[in-house]
Amino acid sequence: MRIGIVCYPTFGGSGVLATELGKALATKGHDVHFITYRQPVRLNEFNANIFYHEVRVPEYPLFEYPPYELALSSTLVDVIIRHDLDLLHVHYAIPHASAAYMAKQIVKEKTGRSVPFVTTLHGTDITLVGKDKTYEPVVTFSINESDAITAVSNNLKEETLKFFSIKKEIDVIYNFVDIDRFNKKPIDAFKKAVAPKGEKILVHASNFRKIKRVCDVTKIFAKVREEIPCKLLMVGDGPERPKCEEYINKLGLENDVRFMGKQEQIEEILAISDLFVIPSEYESFGLAALEAMAAHVPVLSSNVGGLPEINIEGETGFLFEVGDIETAAKKALHLLSDEVYLQKIKDQAHKHALQFDIKKIIPLYEKLYGRFCRMQ
Ligand code: GMT
Structure with missing residues:
Protein backbone atom coordinates (compact mmCIF):
# COMPACT_ATOMS: atom_id res chain seq x y z
CA MET A 1 0.00 0.00 0.00
CA ARG A 2 0.96 3.64 -0.30
CA ILE A 3 0.27 5.25 3.05
CA GLY A 4 0.55 8.88 4.15
CA ILE A 5 1.31 9.46 7.85
CA VAL A 6 0.67 12.80 9.53
CA CYS A 7 1.97 13.40 13.06
CA TYR A 8 3.81 15.79 15.34
CA PRO A 9 7.50 15.22 14.64
CA THR A 10 8.58 15.73 18.27
CA PHE A 11 9.59 13.45 21.16
CA GLY A 12 5.92 13.22 22.25
CA GLY A 13 4.36 9.77 22.39
CA SER A 14 2.03 10.29 19.44
CA GLY A 15 4.90 11.31 17.15
CA VAL A 16 7.09 8.45 18.36
CA LEU A 17 4.29 5.94 17.86
CA ALA A 18 3.41 7.24 14.39
CA THR A 19 7.05 7.20 13.31
CA GLU A 20 7.67 3.67 14.59
CA LEU A 21 4.46 2.54 12.88
CA GLY A 22 5.60 4.07 9.58
CA LYS A 23 9.05 2.51 9.86
CA ALA A 24 7.55 -0.92 10.58
CA LEU A 25 5.09 -0.64 7.68
CA ALA A 26 7.95 0.34 5.36
CA THR A 27 9.96 -2.69 6.50
CA LYS A 28 6.97 -4.84 5.55
CA GLY A 29 7.10 -3.40 2.01
CA HIS A 30 4.53 -0.60 2.11
CA ASP A 31 5.47 2.84 0.78
CA VAL A 32 5.21 5.29 3.66
CA HIS A 33 5.06 9.05 3.20
CA PHE A 34 5.54 11.18 6.32
CA ILE A 35 3.99 14.61 5.98
CA THR A 36 5.05 16.89 8.85
CA TYR A 37 6.59 20.30 9.50
CA ARG A 38 9.92 18.77 10.54
CA GLN A 39 11.62 15.42 10.13
CA PRO A 40 10.26 13.19 12.95
CA VAL A 41 12.87 12.56 15.67
CA ARG A 42 12.70 8.79 15.44
CA LEU A 43 12.96 8.85 11.63
CA ASN A 44 16.66 8.28 11.87
CA GLU A 45 17.41 5.45 9.47
CA PHE A 46 17.41 4.98 5.72
CA ASN A 47 14.67 2.86 4.21
CA ALA A 48 13.97 2.91 0.48
CA ASN A 49 10.22 2.75 1.16
CA ILE A 50 10.15 5.85 3.37
CA PHE A 51 9.53 9.33 2.01
CA TYR A 52 9.44 12.57 3.92
CA HIS A 53 7.54 15.68 2.82
CA GLU A 54 8.03 18.87 4.75
CA VAL A 55 5.05 21.17 5.26
CA ARG A 56 6.25 24.71 4.67
CA VAL A 57 4.21 27.51 6.18
CA PRO A 58 4.99 30.73 4.32
CA GLU A 59 5.46 33.81 6.50
CA TYR A 60 3.50 36.94 5.68
CA PRO A 61 3.44 40.16 7.76
CA LEU A 62 -0.37 40.07 7.90
CA PHE A 63 -0.35 36.68 9.63
CA GLU A 64 -0.08 36.92 13.36
CA TYR A 65 -0.93 33.19 13.24
CA PRO A 66 0.43 31.54 10.08
CA PRO A 67 -2.25 29.07 8.88
CA TYR A 68 -0.47 25.72 9.39
CA GLU A 69 -3.62 23.69 8.80
CA LEU A 70 -4.06 25.15 5.30
CA ALA A 71 -0.44 24.49 4.45
CA LEU A 72 -0.81 20.92 5.72
CA SER A 73 -4.05 20.34 3.74
CA SER A 74 -2.46 21.66 0.54
CA THR A 75 0.66 19.54 1.02
CA LEU A 76 -1.55 16.50 1.63
CA VAL A 77 -3.44 17.15 -1.62
CA ASP A 78 -0.15 17.42 -3.50
CA VAL A 79 1.38 14.26 -1.96
CA ILE A 80 -1.81 12.19 -2.33
CA ILE A 81 -2.10 13.00 -6.03
CA ARG A 82 1.59 12.95 -6.90
CA HIS A 83 2.25 9.61 -5.16
CA ASP A 84 -1.18 8.09 -5.71
CA LEU A 85 -1.64 7.38 -1.98
CA ASP A 86 -4.16 4.72 -0.98
CA LEU A 87 -4.80 6.04 2.50
CA LEU A 88 -3.94 8.70 5.08
CA HIS A 89 -3.32 7.84 8.72
CA VAL A 90 -3.33 10.91 10.95
CA HIS A 91 -2.09 10.84 14.54
CA TYR A 92 -3.48 13.33 17.07
CA ALA A 93 -6.80 14.79 15.97
CA ILE A 94 -5.87 18.47 16.13
CA PRO A 95 -5.46 19.79 13.48
CA HIS A 96 -4.58 16.65 11.55
CA ALA A 97 -8.06 15.14 11.22
CA SER A 98 -9.64 18.32 9.88
CA ALA A 99 -6.69 18.87 7.51
CA ALA A 100 -7.12 15.30 6.23
CA TYR A 101 -10.86 15.85 5.75
CA MET A 102 -10.21 19.03 3.75
CA ALA A 103 -7.54 17.29 1.61
CA LYS A 104 -9.89 14.37 0.97
CA GLN A 105 -12.60 16.71 -0.36
CA ILE A 106 -10.16 18.56 -2.63
CA VAL A 107 -8.65 15.35 -4.04
CA LYS A 108 -12.17 14.04 -4.75
CA GLU A 109 -13.05 17.25 -6.58
CA LYS A 110 -9.82 17.16 -8.60
CA THR A 111 -9.53 13.44 -9.41
CA GLY A 112 -12.86 11.82 -8.54
CA ARG A 113 -11.00 9.50 -6.14
CA SER A 114 -12.06 9.20 -2.50
CA VAL A 115 -8.96 8.63 -0.36
CA PRO A 116 -9.86 7.28 3.09
CA PHE A 117 -8.32 8.61 6.27
CA VAL A 118 -7.83 6.94 9.64
CA THR A 119 -7.62 9.11 12.77
CA THR A 120 -5.77 7.80 15.81
CA LEU A 121 -6.66 9.60 19.04
CA HIS A 122 -3.72 9.83 21.40
CA GLY A 123 -4.84 11.62 24.55
CA THR A 124 -4.62 15.33 25.06
CA ASP A 125 -6.23 15.87 21.63
CA ILE A 126 -9.36 14.60 23.42
CA THR A 127 -8.94 15.05 27.15
CA LEU A 128 -7.37 18.51 27.23
CA VAL A 129 -7.20 20.47 24.01
CA GLY A 130 -10.05 18.88 22.06
CA LYS A 131 -12.60 19.47 24.81
CA ASP A 132 -11.95 23.19 24.71
CA LYS A 133 -14.98 24.99 23.24
CA THR A 134 -12.71 26.73 20.75
CA TYR A 135 -11.91 23.44 19.04
CA GLU A 136 -14.70 21.03 19.99
CA PRO A 137 -17.06 21.45 16.97
CA VAL A 138 -14.26 20.94 14.45
CA VAL A 139 -12.79 18.04 16.42
CA THR A 140 -16.18 16.29 16.66
CA PHE A 141 -16.90 16.85 12.98
CA SER A 142 -13.53 15.65 11.71
CA ILE A 143 -13.46 12.59 13.98
CA ASN A 144 -16.91 11.63 12.70
CA GLU A 145 -15.81 12.16 9.10
CA SER A 146 -12.82 9.84 9.55
CA ASP A 147 -13.19 6.54 7.72
CA ALA A 148 -11.91 4.78 10.84
CA ILE A 149 -11.15 5.98 14.34
CA THR A 150 -8.73 4.32 16.71
CA ALA A 151 -7.88 5.07 20.33
CA VAL A 152 -4.73 3.91 22.12
CA SER A 153 -6.57 2.54 25.19
CA ASN A 154 -10.04 1.60 26.40
CA ASN A 155 -9.89 4.55 28.76
CA LEU A 156 -9.31 7.00 25.91
CA LYS A 157 -12.18 5.46 23.94
CA GLU A 158 -14.47 5.94 26.95
CA GLU A 159 -13.29 9.52 27.50
CA THR A 160 -13.93 10.30 23.83
CA LEU A 161 -17.45 8.89 23.94
CA LYS A 162 -18.14 10.76 27.18
CA PHE A 163 -17.25 14.18 25.85
CA PHE A 164 -17.89 14.06 22.10
CA SER A 165 -20.90 13.03 20.12
CA ILE A 166 -19.25 10.27 18.10
CA LYS A 167 -21.40 8.36 15.63
CA LYS A 168 -18.84 5.78 14.55
CA GLU A 169 -17.21 2.76 16.17
CA ILE A 170 -13.87 3.51 17.82
CA ASP A 171 -11.41 0.64 17.56
CA VAL A 172 -8.95 0.30 20.42
CA ILE A 173 -5.47 -0.54 19.15
CA TYR A 174 -2.96 -0.40 21.95
CA ASN A 175 0.34 1.37 21.52
CA PHE A 176 3.30 -0.87 20.86
CA VAL A 177 7.00 -1.18 21.51
CA ASP A 178 9.89 -2.69 19.61
CA ASP A 357 5.33 -6.03 20.76
CA ILE A 358 5.36 -4.15 17.48
CA LYS A 359 5.14 -7.46 15.59
CA LYS A 360 1.76 -8.16 17.20
CA ILE A 361 0.23 -4.68 16.80
CA ILE A 362 1.25 -3.72 13.23
CA PRO A 363 -0.98 -6.43 11.68
CA LEU A 364 -3.95 -4.90 13.52
CA TYR A 365 -3.36 -1.60 11.71
CA GLU A 366 -2.86 -3.43 8.40
CA LYS A 367 -6.15 -5.25 8.95
CA LEU A 368 -7.84 -1.92 9.65
CA TYR A 369 -6.41 -0.39 6.45
CA GLY A 370 -7.60 -3.49 4.59
CA ARG A 371 -11.20 -2.48 5.33
CA PHE A 372 -10.83 0.34 2.81
CA CYS A 373 -8.03 -0.69 0.49
CA ARG A 374 -6.96 -3.99 -0.95
CA MET A 375 -3.47 -5.01 0.23
CA GLN A 376 -1.14 -5.24 -2.80
O1 GMT B 1 1.96 13.01 26.93
C1 GMT B 1 2.10 13.97 26.19
O2 GMT B 1 2.05 15.12 26.57
C2 GMT B 1 2.37 13.73 24.73
C3 GMT B 1 1.20 13.08 24.07
C4 GMT B 1 1.38 13.09 22.58
O3 GMT B 1 0.39 13.37 21.93
O4 GMT B 1 2.43 12.83 22.05
O5 GMT B 1 1.07 11.76 24.57
C5 GMT B 1 -0.17 11.12 24.42
O6 GMT B 1 -0.02 10.10 23.44
C6 GMT B 1 0.87 9.04 23.80
C7 GMT B 1 0.97 8.07 22.64
O7 GMT B 1 -0.27 7.51 22.34
C8 GMT B 1 0.38 8.36 25.09
O8 GMT B 1 1.27 7.33 25.45
C9 GMT B 1 0.31 9.41 26.22
O9 GMT B 1 -0.22 8.78 27.36
C10 GMT B 1 -0.59 10.56 25.79
N1 GMT B 1 -0.52 11.62 26.79
C11 GMT B 1 -1.55 11.96 27.55
O10 GMT B 1 -2.63 11.41 27.50
C12 GMT B 1 -1.30 13.05 28.52
Missing part, protein backbone atom coordinates in the same frame (compact mmCIF):
# COMPACT_ATOMS: atom_id res chain seq x y z
CA ILE A 179 10.93 -5.30 22.15
CA ASP A 180 14.20 -6.09 20.34
CA ARG A 181 15.29 -2.46 20.60
CA PHE A 182 14.57 -2.21 24.34
CA ASN A 183 15.87 -5.64 25.33
CA LYS A 184 19.41 -4.27 25.88
CA LYS A 185 22.18 -5.42 28.21
CA PRO A 186 23.25 -2.63 30.61
CA ILE A 187 26.52 -0.89 29.78
CA ASP A 188 28.61 -1.41 32.94
CA ALA A 189 30.69 1.75 32.51
CA PHE A 190 27.55 3.84 32.17
CA LYS A 191 25.97 2.24 35.24
CA LYS A 192 29.16 2.85 37.23
CA ALA A 193 29.25 6.50 36.17
CA VAL A 194 25.67 7.05 37.34
CA ALA A 195 25.69 4.86 40.45
CA PRO A 196 29.33 4.25 41.45
CA LYS A 197 28.44 2.52 44.72
CA GLY A 198 25.76 0.30 43.22
CA GLU A 199 22.93 2.63 44.26
CA LYS A 200 19.46 1.85 42.91
CA ILE A 201 18.53 3.94 39.86
CA LEU A 202 15.11 5.57 39.48
CA VAL A 203 14.22 7.13 36.14
CA HIS A 204 11.57 9.41 34.68
CA ALA A 205 11.10 10.46 31.05
CA SER A 206 8.56 12.94 29.71
CA ASN A 207 8.02 16.32 28.10
CA PHE A 208 7.96 17.96 31.58
CA ARG A 209 4.53 19.47 31.04
CA LYS A 210 2.29 20.25 34.01
CA ILE A 211 0.16 17.17 33.40
CA LYS A 212 3.26 14.98 34.08
CA ARG A 213 3.61 16.23 37.71
CA VAL A 214 7.41 15.96 37.49
CA CYS A 215 7.88 17.49 40.95
CA ASP A 216 6.10 14.42 42.35
CA VAL A 217 8.93 12.31 40.91
CA THR A 218 11.47 14.28 42.92
CA LYS A 219 9.30 14.14 46.06
CA ILE A 220 8.99 10.35 45.79
CA PHE A 221 12.73 10.09 45.15
CA ALA A 222 13.56 12.26 48.18
CA LYS A 223 11.54 9.91 50.42
CA VAL A 224 13.08 6.74 48.98
CA ARG A 225 16.57 8.22 49.34
CA GLU A 226 15.99 8.75 53.06
CA GLU A 227 15.91 4.94 53.40
CA ILE A 228 18.17 3.50 50.69
CA PRO A 229 21.04 4.84 48.57
CA CYS A 230 19.69 5.76 45.15
CA LYS A 231 20.06 8.04 42.14
CA LEU A 232 17.48 9.69 39.91
CA LEU A 233 17.70 10.25 36.16
CA MET A 234 15.32 12.84 34.70
CA VAL A 235 15.10 12.44 30.93
CA GLY A 236 13.44 15.03 28.68
CA ASP A 237 12.78 18.72 28.83
CA GLY A 238 9.88 21.10 29.08
CA PRO A 239 8.23 23.93 31.01
CA GLU A 240 8.29 22.33 34.49
CA ARG A 241 12.01 21.53 34.43
CA PRO A 242 13.29 24.77 36.06
CA LYS A 243 10.83 24.43 38.95
CA CYS A 244 11.89 20.85 39.44
CA GLU A 245 15.62 21.69 39.34
CA GLU A 246 15.08 24.44 41.87
CA TYR A 247 13.26 22.02 44.16
CA ILE A 248 16.11 19.50 43.91
CA ASN A 249 18.65 22.21 44.81
CA LYS A 250 16.51 23.32 47.74
CA LEU A 251 16.54 19.77 49.08
CA GLY A 252 20.30 19.55 48.51
CA LEU A 253 19.87 16.51 46.24
CA GLU A 254 21.72 17.87 43.21
CA ASN A 255 24.50 15.26 43.51
CA ASP A 256 22.01 12.43 43.28
CA VAL A 257 19.78 13.72 40.49
CA ARG A 258 20.80 14.17 36.87
CA PHE A 259 18.71 16.14 34.39
CA MET A 260 19.70 14.56 31.11
CA GLY A 261 17.63 16.60 28.64
CA LYS A 262 16.11 15.07 25.51
CA GLN A 263 17.72 11.74 24.69
CA GLU A 264 17.35 9.64 21.57
CA GLN A 265 18.95 6.51 23.05
CA ILE A 266 16.49 6.13 25.90
CA GLU A 267 16.97 2.34 25.78
CA GLU A 268 20.57 2.71 27.06
CA ILE A 269 19.31 4.70 30.05
CA LEU A 270 16.49 2.28 30.79
CA ALA A 271 18.89 -0.66 30.60
CA ILE A 272 20.70 0.52 33.75
CA SER A 273 17.54 1.55 35.64
CA ASP A 274 15.64 -0.20 38.44
CA LEU A 275 12.36 1.71 38.57
CA PHE A 276 10.47 3.98 36.16
CA VAL A 277 8.34 6.65 37.86
CA ILE A 278 5.35 8.20 36.08
CA PRO A 279 3.06 10.16 38.44
CA SER A 280 0.96 11.91 35.74
CA GLU A 281 -2.34 13.65 36.32
CA TYR A 282 -3.55 11.80 33.21
CA GLU A 283 -2.12 9.45 30.59
CA SER A 284 -4.24 7.93 27.86
CA PHE A 285 -1.65 5.14 27.65
CA GLY A 286 1.84 6.03 28.86
CA LEU A 287 4.12 4.86 26.06
CA ALA A 288 7.21 5.72 28.11
CA ALA A 289 6.05 3.25 30.79
CA LEU A 290 5.65 0.50 28.21
CA GLU A 291 9.15 1.20 26.86
CA ALA A 292 10.45 0.89 30.42
CA MET A 293 8.77 -2.49 30.90
CA ALA A 294 10.18 -3.71 27.60
CA ALA A 295 13.61 -2.78 29.02
CA HIS A 296 12.96 -4.91 32.17
CA VAL A 297 12.19 -1.84 34.30
CA PRO A 298 9.20 -2.05 36.71
CA VAL A 299 6.81 0.91 36.65
CA LEU A 300 5.57 3.02 39.56
CA SER A 301 2.64 4.93 38.10
CA SER A 302 -0.43 6.89 39.04
CA ASN A 303 -3.68 4.99 38.76
CA VAL A 304 -5.22 7.11 36.00
CA GLY A 305 -6.37 6.89 32.39
CA GLY A 306 -4.88 4.00 30.47
CA LEU A 307 -2.00 3.42 32.90
CA PRO A 308 -3.75 0.62 34.85
CA GLU A 309 -4.43 -1.08 31.51
CA ILE A 310 -0.69 -1.57 31.00
CA ASN A 311 0.84 -1.41 34.48
CA ILE A 312 -0.51 -4.26 36.58
CA GLU A 313 -0.33 -3.79 40.35
CA GLY A 314 2.13 -6.21 41.96
CA GLU A 315 2.97 -7.81 38.63
CA THR A 316 4.72 -5.22 36.44
CA GLY A 317 5.07 -2.53 39.10
CA PHE A 318 2.79 -0.51 41.35
CA LEU A 319 -0.01 2.03 41.18
CA PHE A 320 -0.88 4.94 43.48
CA GLU A 321 -3.52 7.65 43.46
CA VAL A 322 -2.45 10.94 41.83
CA GLY A 323 -0.40 13.01 44.28
CA ASP A 324 -0.17 10.29 46.95
CA ILE A 325 3.60 10.60 47.47
CA GLU A 326 3.58 8.59 50.73
CA THR A 327 2.07 5.47 49.17
CA ALA A 328 4.22 5.77 46.07
CA ALA A 329 7.42 6.02 48.15
CA LYS A 330 6.36 3.07 50.35
CA LYS A 331 5.71 0.90 47.30
CA ALA A 332 9.03 1.91 45.74
CA LEU A 333 10.88 1.03 48.95
CA HIS A 334 9.09 -2.31 49.26
CA LEU A 335 10.33 -3.17 45.76
CA LEU A 336 13.83 -1.71 45.82
CA SER A 337 14.89 -3.12 49.18
CA ASP A 338 14.33 -6.76 48.22
CA GLU A 339 16.72 -7.85 45.48
CA VAL A 340 14.95 -11.16 44.73
CA TYR A 341 11.53 -9.51 44.56
CA LEU A 342 12.90 -6.70 42.38
CA GLN A 343 14.34 -9.20 39.90
CA LYS A 344 11.01 -11.06 39.81
CA ILE A 345 9.04 -7.88 39.00
CA LYS A 346 11.66 -6.85 36.42
CA ASP A 347 11.20 -10.19 34.63
CA GLN A 348 7.42 -9.97 34.84
CA ALA A 349 7.39 -6.40 33.51
CA HIS A 350 9.37 -7.50 30.46
CA LYS A 351 7.16 -10.54 29.95
CA HIS A 352 4.02 -8.38 30.13
CA ALA A 353 5.44 -5.95 27.55
CA LEU A 354 5.77 -8.81 25.04
CA GLN A 355 2.04 -8.67 24.35
CA PHE A 356 2.50 -5.08 23.11
